[in-house]
Amino acid sequence: MSTLYEDWVDFAHLGPKPAGSKMNEAASQWLEDSLKQEGITSHQHRFDTTVWTLKNFEPLKMVESDQILESYPAVGSSSGNIKQGLIERSGTTNIWHMYQWPRYTVKNHVGKVIAHITARPDGPPLSQTLLETWNYPHLFVGEDTFREWEALINSGKTPTVSFQIETEITKKELINVHGIIKGTNSDLPPLVIGAHFDTMYNTIGAYDNASGTMVLLHLIKHLFDKPIERDIHYVFFNAEELLLAGSKAFVNDFYSEKDSLNIMINIEGMGRGSQVDIWSTNPNKIKNLELLKSNFDSLHQITPPLAGSDHQPFVDVGHPAMMLTVNDQEIIHSRRDVPQSEMVKNMKILYSYLEKITV
Numbered sequence: 458m459s460t461l462y463e464d465w466v467d468f469a470h471l472g473p474k475p476a477g478s479k480m481n482e483a484a485s486q487w488l489e490d491s492l493k494q495e496g497i498t499s500h501q502h503r504f505d506t507t508v509w510t511l512k513n514f515e516p517l518k519m520v521e522s523d524q525i526l527e528s529y530p531a532v533g534s535s536s537g538n539i540k541q542g543l544i545e546r547s548g549t550t551n552i553w554h555m556y557q558w559p560r561y562t563v564k565n566h567v568g569k570v571i572a573h574i575t576a577r578p579d580g581p582p583l584s585q586t587l588l589e590t591w592n593y594p595h596l597f598v599g600e601d602t603f604r605e606w607e608a609l610i611n612s613g614k615t616p617t618v619s620f621q622i623e624t625e626i627t628k629k630e631l632i633n634v635h636g637i638i639k640g641t642n643s644d645l646p647p648l649v650i651g652a653h654f655d656t657m658y659n660t661i662g663a664y665d666n667a668s669g670t671m672v673l674l675h676l677i678k679h680l681f682d683k684p685i686e687r688d689i690h691y692v693f694f695n696a697e698e699l700l701l702a703g704s705k706a707f708v709n710d711f712y713s714e715k716d717s718l719n720i721m722i723n724i725e726g727m728g729r730g731s732q733v734d735i736w737s738t739n740p741n742k743i744k745n746l747e748l749l750k751s752n753f754d755s756l757h758q759i760t761p762p763l764a765g766s767d768h769q770p771f772v773d774v775g776h777p778a779m780m781l782t783v784n785d786q787e788i789i790h791s792r793r794d795v796p797q798s799e800m801v802k803n804m805k806i807l808y809s810y811l812e813k814i815t816v
């Protein structure tokens with residue numbers, strides 16, 4: 458059996474795995490094959506959703522200086538050919554109800570809005586999925602561009618930009634990979650444990666979320682022939698980055714009734730750093746926290762959990778849920794999200810912790 462590290466690097470380097478892409482299919486096949494090699498049967502949970510694909514992107518450029526800016530199309534961006542557009546401030550963009558980031562409109566020479574650009578004011582550029590209706594070409598830029606534009610606008614100037622973007626929106630059938638590890642007492646409601654394996658289109662997603670996916674895969678292999686008490690229902694979610702489409706469909710088809718499960722555990726992003734975050738519905742129900750406290754400098758608990766990952770559809774039904782993460786905002790949803798040794802260290806700690814709380 459390959460090590461956690463080997464599998465992680467291998468899986469991450471399949472490439473970006475956005476929902477609906479060829480590599481997304483290959484990734485779910487990779488997971489099924491890996492389980493099968495250990496004699497573990499998994500199932501495909503199929504669901505229909507709307508997927509967004511980036512066909513072509515000519516980068517964002519400052520027209521006056523020809524300077525190319527690091528920018529990423531939003532998932533949900535429409536197509537558009539912006540040969541020349543003027544930047545104006547125009548309110549904010551809502552990011553998972555967690556942040557309000559400053560927004561600019563791009564206007565043409567007669568003052569008509571032709572695109573939106575959202576600036577992350579406190580970090581590097583990244584891609585994000587729009588919560589709002591997908592009506593306009595929409596890009597994300599980072600802190601450096603935000604500062605540059607603010608300085609220009611404050612001195613009475615109007616930045617002029619160009620870019621070209623071609624996107625496609627289609628209906629597709631997608632696959633969550635799931636299965637059950639049998640416990641000794643089938644009267645007990647199962648524990649559900651999940652991690653999403655899809656990524657944004659612009660990253661191989663070593664941290665978000667190949668790290669969580671591989672921790673879950675190795676946990677399943679480890680627990681498979683162990684005497685555990687309650688059933689464990691494991692699931693590799695697809696389309697987390699498409700507004701949780703995979704976990705929404707999964708809850709809808711298997712766990713739409715309250716009290717049908719013990720707790721849902723979501724493994725999301727084992728990044729760099731020495732702070733572990735637990736988002737949970739009930740902090741008093743979480744066991745073995747000492748093990749985490751002794752391995753991390755700090756433990757940060759958020760109750761109730763925020764909405765931005767696959768525990769949320771479970772929380773919406775009223776299920777107990779917790780999300781485990783070592784949050785790494787510097788690299789998320791960007792090409793900077795590649796394997797780094799500090800993540801492996803954290804993956805191993807979280808693996809040991811999950812092993813303790815799931816048996």
Ligand SMILES: [Zn+2]
Nearest residue numbers: 665666725726
């Ligand atoms: Zn994620």
